[in-house]
Amino acid sequence: MFTSNPFAELSASIPPAVMQAYVVLMIVLVAAGTLFDVVHKRSARYFFDSWRRSQGTGAKQLGGGELASIAAKTAVVDVLASGEFCNPRRRIAHLLGMYGFVIYVVATALLIFRYPTPATPAPGILALSWWIGALMICVGGYWFWFFIRVDVAAEGRPPLRLMRADLFVLSLLASATLGLVWAYLQLRGASGAGLFFALYIVATTVLFAGVPWSKFAHMFFKPAAAFEKRVAEANGTAENLPTQTRNDPAQQQRHSMELLRDAPMNMGLGIKREAPRHY
Amino acid sequence: MPTFVYMTRCDGCGHCVDICPSDIMHIDKTYRRAYNIEPSMCWECYSCVKACPQHAIDVRGYADFAPLGHSVRVHRDEERGTIAWRIKFRNGTEKNFLSPITTKPWGTAIPKLADVPGPSKEMRDGHLLYNEPKYIRMDDGGLHTLKAAGLKLKKGVYY
Numbered sequence: 200m201f202t203s204n205p206f207a208e209l210s211a212s213i214p215p216a217v218m219q220a221y222v223v224l225m226i227v228l229v230a231a232g233t234l235f236d237v238v239h240k241r242s243a244r245y246f247f248d249s250w251r252r253s254q255g256t257g258a259k260q261l262g263g264g265e266l267a268s269i270a271a272k273t274a275v276v277d278v279l280a281s282g283e284f285c286n287p288r289r290r291i292a293h294l295l296g297m298y299g300f301v302i303y304v305v306a307t308a309l310l311i312f313r314y315p316t317p318a319t320p321a322p323g324i325l326a327l328s329w330w331i332g333a334l335m336i337c338v339g340g341y342w343f344w345f346f347i348r349v350d351v352a353a354e355g356r357p358p359l360r361l362m363r364a365d366l367f368v369l370s371l372l373a374s375a376t377l378g379l380v381w382a383y384l385q386l387r388g389a390s391g392a393g394l395f396f397a398l399y400i401v402a403t404t405v406l407f408a409g410v411p412w413s414k415f416a417h418m419f420f421k422p423a424a425a426f427e428k429r430v431a432e433a434n435g436t437a438e439n440l441p442t443q444t445r446n447d448p449a450q451q452q453r454h455s456m457e458l459l460r461d462a463p464m465n466m467g468l469g470i471k472r473e474a475p476r477h478y
Numbered sequence: 479m480p481t482f483v484y485m486t487r488c489d490g491c492g493h494c495v496d497i498c499p500s501d502i503m504h505i506d507k508t509y510r511r512a513y514n515i516e517p518s519m520c521w522e523c524y525s526c527v528k529a530c531p532q533h534a535i536d537v538r539g540y541a542d543f544a545p546l547g548h549s550v551r552v553h554r555d556e557e558r559g560t561i562a563w564r565i566k567f568r569n570g571t572e573k574n575f576l577s578p579i580t581t582k583p584w585g586t587a588i589p590k591l592a593d594v595p596g597p598s599k600e601m602r603d604g605h606l607l608y609n610e611p612k613y614i615r616m617d618d619g620g621l622h623t624l625k626a627a628g629l630k631l632k633k634g635v636y637y
Contacts, residue, residue, distance in 0.1 A: 283489060283532070284489060285489075286491055289489075348510075349505050352492060353492025353493075353505070354495060354504065354505055362508070363508045364507060364509055364510040420486065424486035424487065438551075439549040439564060440551045440553055441551065441553045441562035441576070442562075443564075443574050444555065444558060444562065444576070445555070450576055455576075455578070456560075456576065456578060458581045459560070459578045462559060462578075462581055462583075464557075465557050465583075467556075467584045467585065468556060468557075468584060469585075470493075470497070470556070471531070475491065475492040475493045476492075
């Protein structure tokens with residue numbers, strides 16, 4: 200059942216060219232929205248200004264090889280493994296949402312451009328990945344939405360209270376959920392498929408057209424910020440954060456550190472033994 | 479010197495919301511990042527700065543005595559049991575401090591107050607506080623004064 204291509208069935212009522220034009224329009228909207236966001240919030244200017252400032256403050260000059268290794272570490276740890284999250288539940292939910300979204304978007308584009316009609320049957324694994332991607336978004340997204348989201352977990356707000364910060368996650372969840380419902384109803388030949396398809400298109404359009412007002416653009420600026428942080432650590436400026444640690448043998452011998460001379464190097468978790476939910 | 483949040487660093491985990499004694503660190507309604515809702519009520523206790531796992535919170539000096547170019551940043555390293563400060567003055571002077579904040583692993587030295595017998599009527603009516611004779615060593619030959627220890631208070635500052 201989950202190896203059927205919902206867009207091939209849809210091609211009976213909507214020509215593939217229209218579907219393809221819609222996908223191209225969404226890509227253009229994301230690109231334009233991101234550019235507008237970067238210019239409007241001056242995030243690129245902030246990034247390059249702070250880069251230039253850190254270069255002029257006696258920082259160690261990093262070679263091309265070092266920068267490449269930092270870029271690779273950022274890509275693997277911070278981007279592919281969502282390494283910046285401290286809360287493991289948030290990290291898992293983010294990984295589910297992120298990989299679900301990538302699989303869902305790539306599968307949608309491939310199904311619409313390569314296998315748009317029943318005459319060009321899609322490989323089972325590709326159609327299956329569309330369903331799995333959407334399901335992963337739903338699992339990670341609803342888990343985050345109802346239980347992990349900070350205004351629910353740390354601020355004690357009711358889970359159904361909406362605000363603008365929810366535009367991205369809600370439109371993403373609506374797109375995946377309504378897409379799954381529409382595809383399921385269409386597969387069963389049930390009535391209501393047309394209605395859910397219309398809602399699916401509305402939610403998807405909001406997701407991709409709402410870039411300037413939502414946090415969609417975090418997938419572009421977060422990796423840049425993570426890279427900048429790693430570079431600052433490597434060149435010694437560390438964004439003015441302290442660089443002295445107890446790992447340094449010279450520090451261990453200092454008079455004020457004598458209380459820790461026999462203490463273990465790992466003292467375990469302190470305030471982070473408890474989740475922040477004491478509102 | 480109220481706190482402010484670097485929005486690109488904050489991941490909205492809520493530790494600052496939880497720890498702020500003035501309840502003025504809240505989550506922004508648009509970007510779901512922490513922010514100081516009432517900077518004039520912030521008394522710079524640095525609790526949120528130390529609790530932030532992403533080092534996303536910094537403290538801004540008032541422009542009349544700290545106009546640009548200075549920095550006071552802290553790293554509370556729970557795992558190592560230390561706190562480190564790095565202070566940069568506007569003239570380029572830099573000071574670094576590293577101090578212990580615990581000597582035993584966290585949570586291993588919590589007094590088991592439930593096992594302590596309750597105070598007797600005599601203790602309740604007495605002027606001493608909990609554990610007082612023991613902790614201020616009044617039972618060990620009276621108060622420990624400078625005189626009793628053979629010391630003298632001198633004028634000025636001595637290190």
